[in-house]
Amino acid sequence: MPKEQYLTPNRASGPNSTSRTEPFVKVIAVIATLGGLLFGYDTGVISGALLFMGTELHLTPFTTGLVTSSLLFGAAFGALISGHFAAAAGRKKIIIVLAVIFAIGALGTSLAPDVHWMIFFRLVLGVAVGGAAATVPVYIAEIAPANKRGQLVTLQELMIVSGQMLAYISNAGLNAAWGGEQTWRWMLAVATVPAVALWFGMMFMPDTPRWYAMKGRLAEARKVLERTRAKSDVEWEMTEIEETLSEEENKNKPSLKELRKPWLFKLFLIGIGVAVIQQLSGVNTIMYYAPTMLKAVGMSTDAALFATIANGVISVLMTFVGIWLLGRLGRRTLTMIGQFGCTACLLFIGCISYFMPETVNGQPDMMRSYLVLLGMLMFLSFQQGALSPVTWLLLSEIFPTRLRGIFMGGAVFAMWIANFIISLVFPMLLATVGLSGAFFIFAFIGLFGAVFVIKCVPETRNRSLEQIEHYLHDWLSNDVETRAVRSPERKAESH
Template sequence: MSHDRPAPGTSGISLPSLRPGPHQKRLDLIAVVATFGGLLFGYDTGVLNGALEPMKADLGLTSFTEGLVGATLLIGAAVGALTCGRMNDSLGRKKTLTILAVIFFVGTFGAVFAPNLTVMLPARFILGLAVGGASVTVPVYLAELAPTERRGTLSGRNELVIVTGQLLAFIVNAVIANIWGDHEGVWRYMLAVCAIPAVVLFIGMLRMPESPRWLISKDRHDDALAVLMQVRTEDRARAEMAEVEQLAEEEEQAQTGGISDLSVPWVRHLLIAAVGLAIAQQCTGINSVLYYGQQLLITAGFDENTATIANAAVPGSFGVIASIICLWVLIDRVPRRKLIISGFVATTTCHGSIVCAAFFLPEGVVKAYIILGVIGLFVFAMQLMLNVPVWVCLSEIFPLRLRGFGMGAAVLMLWMTNAVLTYGFPIMLDVTGLAGAYLVFFVLGLFCIGFLWKMLPNTSGRSLEELEESFAKGDFR
């Protein structure tokens, strides 16, 4: 995958091949530090799965307020995504991530010591601001630092760390519940663990560089070259600088970079495709498993203890394994568009299988384990073909000067859809049962496949600058 290649389009700039050296290790270190934001994202969204039951008893939650505790974080995430999209453009990716680390810590502190729902809901909202901000900032930061040949693998590490954070939350919840389950307020211990990666992210980001592409957009060319020299060989760094500078100059001459660009057909097409992709990712119903997995398995026929163990062992571990396979086997070898559409076909098929099992199989242990197996396959397909490629695609689809705004708008809709489905799923499960709930996801999946087939461009195999030139010409394939 590493070879000299002339950049297609109008630039005519040849990028030298990647070569091993200390710069590669530096880039990997940056990715490790930045993805602590993804770890916090995963842990905070997954920890409620096991903490909710003891929290309900301690804070006296009803089914209505239980939904509020879950949805409040997601509403905060929607606000955080939109706000941090603009912060990324104005303050830079590095400074935004540093601020988010502080917000993660403050939100965790508030939730851990919340004496009642009146304090818990604002604390969860603050955590949501940080989760949404991280979901926008980390993928863009990694995509803009990564070379074309490693962009999928490097940017996709964030999604691997997110599902690892969710698995970690499941494991920590199970361990704490078994050791201190009889302690009053045991859920507070589960939430408190989140403070550790928040501190690591804050300290680590103080030593990390800014995105070179953001620096160029602010006319800080010398600073941008200095950053690229840290993570590339000198010849490669200077060639990439020339490519990005040329495109930035073309954007400036064309007076691009404002919200008024949404009147331009190709920009509007990209925004519609990205927003649609973000909504579609949530319409798979993946968060019905991540947030309510224990309750879901109890509904399928498991007792509470077995459901807790099965929830960590099957959906949790399957997600991590599939993400690893995606990163090291698929993401930079299979076109993003093909991978994403295939993923929606697979997850929609799993939804149909759950509906059939719930409708036609008699109640009992066999039915419970079959549904558990299909849920495991669903999570595996989701992480193998959708979660990593979707987040990578969103981070690379937009032109440079609209990347923060566009990513923020798309992820805003992702979190809003997440909030609606998270609040509505327990109600849907009570009213329609397992079969009815997943029938809704099945129908939504069919609509999503049709939309993406028509609208989704392929974003793999080319530099961010080459993609922008192709899209500007109306070439979305």
């Protein structure tokens, strides 16, 4: 494919197509992103359930931390495992298996007789959460038309934050309706409903055309394209897929051994960087520990819990904004807006909690509390309106088709390990350096993240997945290989 075609696409099909999105594509996206809803619910529900399970399960501060963070640890390995098998078994089959694991984990945690079984089933749930995080964006990116890929992949982030908000509302509703020490079991059991819906729905969905083509099943790949693309786009995309795969037909089975190639190693590191900077912003310290932080700056328990629901609402609303922005701004631009904005908000929270007095006339300074809450809401606006949506989209786009499952699994593994470490360390940071010190540390790390974004994050908007692969190959190879390959063509043209 000539270089000009993938650097500046100018066709009326593919990335620049004006065709409307086929209804079946929207159905596929909604069904698949039930995995994101489960992701959000299972990570959010524990905040309320912990208030009730402590007595029955005899939780200590240490085991409370294990119950909370065990899901994150399991998620890291779930991402790695699902990424490895997604190329062999297919994206669809992996999501179906993950739906079963979601249901087992939800039922297991709701019926856990003691803390050991609770931690075990939280690990099981983590495997499903991490697997969904790694597989669902890839599935949608490969099945969506190029001109709508950004908005459809970002539905995953919308479902994640919707799941978290649903968990907060479910916790409050179940407690108001029944109360009592057994409420936490119902809170955890609710997650089986979307798990069953995901399993049932995915049974009727196709796998992606790129996976079918990668397995040599070109007729099935074409059938999926005919159901998910406008007629004018089918032949164009099928040709691109075949051309890209023909370049790779002599290559071995996908594996991490491919990292021996310098350009793929660089690309994998960029993917890890994109995944990890989202967590290093400290977003999940706000999502997991918001009530603790707000109580630390003077809010009452009821006010802190209400503010936590506000965090969920802002996250959902700003994700809609993020979906809208992805249709109008480049991935690189939106990543910079998100990273710079989050870092500024972290600095704002640190300054407010450090410089403003804790008490006024012997009473907690409520202005300080409200300004910290304002800082959190501004942070979530940049995080959920820019950084989080574009993170999942970039990770689903930048890796080559053959290696997308494995590389995505590795990048999301790094993301969940970072999440696990930060969630484990944050309470100790609060105890040692205080709220202001913790946020100053996150802001300092954010500056390094900003440098990474400026230097390393590519622009992938208005390119098909095949065009992105060629573009990143040339960019990360410093055009050396490209010049060597294309020099005969230029010599022929010169004559």
